[in-house]
Amino acid sequence: MILRAHSFVVDVPRGWDARIFRRAESEVTSPSASTDVAGLVPQSGVTTPILHLGSFPLPNGRGDYGSGAVGLMRPSDVFIALVQFGPESMGTPLFQRRGMPTFRSADLSEAAMQRPIVGMGGAQRFFNVSGRPFCCYAVVGSLVRRSSLVASLNGALGRITVLSA
Amino acid sequence: MTAVVMIEAVVILLLAVLVVGLLRSHAEILRALHDLGVNLDDDSGDQTFRLRPGLGHQTTDRPGSVDLRRSPSGVVEAQRPVDDPALLGEARDLSGETPDGEAAAVGVVGAPHPTLIAFLSTGCVTCQDFWDAFASGVTLDLDGRAVRIVVVTKGPQSESPGGVAQLAGTAFTTLMSDTAYDDYGVSVSPYFVLIDAHGSSILGEGAASSWTQLASLLDRAVADRGAALGANRTRRELLGGTARGDRVDRALDAAGIGPDHPSLHRR
Secondary structure (H helix, E strand, O other), X not given: OEEEEOOEEEEOOOOOEEEEEEOOOOOOEOOOOOOOOOOOOEOOOOOOEEEEEEOOOOOOOOOOOOOOOHHHOOOOOEEEEEEEXXXXXXXXXXXXXXXXXXXXXXXXXXXXXXXXXXXXXXXXXXXXXXXXXXXXXXXXXXXOOHHHHHHHHHHHHOOEEEOOO | OHHHHHHHHHHHHHHHHHHHHHHHHHHHHHHHHHXXXXXXXXXXXXXXXXXXHHHHHOOOOOOOOOOOOOOOOOOEEOOOOOOOOOOOOEOOOEEEXXXXXXXXXXXXXXXXXXXXXXXXXXXXXXXXXXXXXXXOOOEEEEOOEEEEEEEXXXXXXXXXXXXXXXXXXXXXXXXXXXXXXXXXXXXXXXXXXXXXXXXOEEEEEEEOOOHHXXXXXXXXXXXXXXXXXXXXXXXXXHHHOOOHHHHHHHHHHHOOOOOOOHHHOOX
């Protein structure tokens, strides 16, 4: 099943859930915002597209990096959050790496999780693809099974195509 | 004095017998209601409806039992045409939008859990009961696995996202998708499709106008799955005998019995 939105094209693996969204921006502009780049900045900040991909039912009301969803994962589950950053991030050292990342099982650790959960593991990579800067945050439901889950994780990442915005 | 004590003892004994009889009768009524999916214990907090695969063997041989070969009142069995008349068809993954405007894909094929797709609308009065039931946390359980509930409405061109968002609960997934209606050939709401775990088999589908009827519909589908597994027959064959003629013809052909065989015309 192909899902397209916000210049993402995802060939969603069988039985997986996917969401592509961009949070609403405030209509009120920030009085202290700099106007020399792209005009007035919304009070909420400029929002960017986000892709969530999970091997389990994704709940409503997830955080950008999967809070609210990660806690529902079973040991056999995988979660991916692909969060785009603003254009000002392009060209910075953090996003220097080009192309969609892949992970090794050794990359996954409890310490790298946004909110550590015993037994689970996470990892994140910053990169750019098609001129868009991203953070990829990945979580596996079981560190014990990470060697098999990382294959599923990389397989899912390989099904994501990022087009120029 | 002894006579009074004796009479009192007899009265107490009779009352004890009466109480035991009443308790037993009460227990039988509760058991029968439980078998029908009715739970009188509203304060229990457990709103799980457990589908019972074992019902496939139940017949009308004893009073109060349910005849699974007949649709319960108010239930309309699926009549969707499929390639193989012996099957209800294959499930398809769902895609569309959430009421919040997210592009969404919902995996039902090959998922590790069974899925109930409820095709509802915001306008129909009958649908309101199902919206309320799902929002209140009613859950389904099949073979010990929680059934994922996915409510599908028509797309944003036909339904108001704001109206759908007001009814969408946090305990279930809500998707707005005209494609899903087309994929499953659904023309009415409310309409339900139950999909098995780890595959694409549709266990049962149909229209139901109340929670009890839906529970009955799903129970029959699950029960028929159990019966079909043993007899190599499908639910549609069991319910309607739609493939019975072809099956009988094939068996007779294999046995060398054609239309002119003397055994068919013996008086």
